[in-house]
Amino acid sequence: MVSDTELDVWQDGEVLYIESHYSNDPMFTIEQEEALHEIAKSFLMVNRQRERRKRYTEKKKARASDGKK
Numbered sequence: 001m002v003s004d005t006e007l008d009v010w011q012d013g014e015v016l017y018i019e020s021h022y023s024n025d026p027m028f029t030i031e032q033e034e035a036l037h038e039i040a041k042s043f044l045m046v047n048r049q050r051e052r053r054k055r056y057t058e059k060k061k062a063r064a065s066d067g068k069k
Contacts, residue, residue, distance in 0.1 A: 016040050 009018050018036050020028070028036070 016043070 006021055007018060008021050009016070011017070018040070020026075
C-alpha cells in the first residue's frame with residue numbers, strides 16, 4: 001500500500017485501488033478518473049512486458065542448458 005497525504009493506492013490480487021485518503025474529500029472528476037485509468041493501464045502494460053521478458057529469459061536458459069548436455 002502506498003499512502004501519502006492525498007491518495008491511498010493498494011493492490012488486492014488483480015485489482016488496483018486508488019482512492020482519496022480522507023473520506024470527506026470530494027469525488028474525483030471524470031477527467032481525473034480517466035487519467036488514473038490511463039496510469040493504471042500503463043502499469044499493467046509494463047508489468048506484462050516485464051513478465052514476458054522474464055519467461056523468455058527462463059526459456060532461453062532452459063534451452064541452453066538442454067543443448068549443453
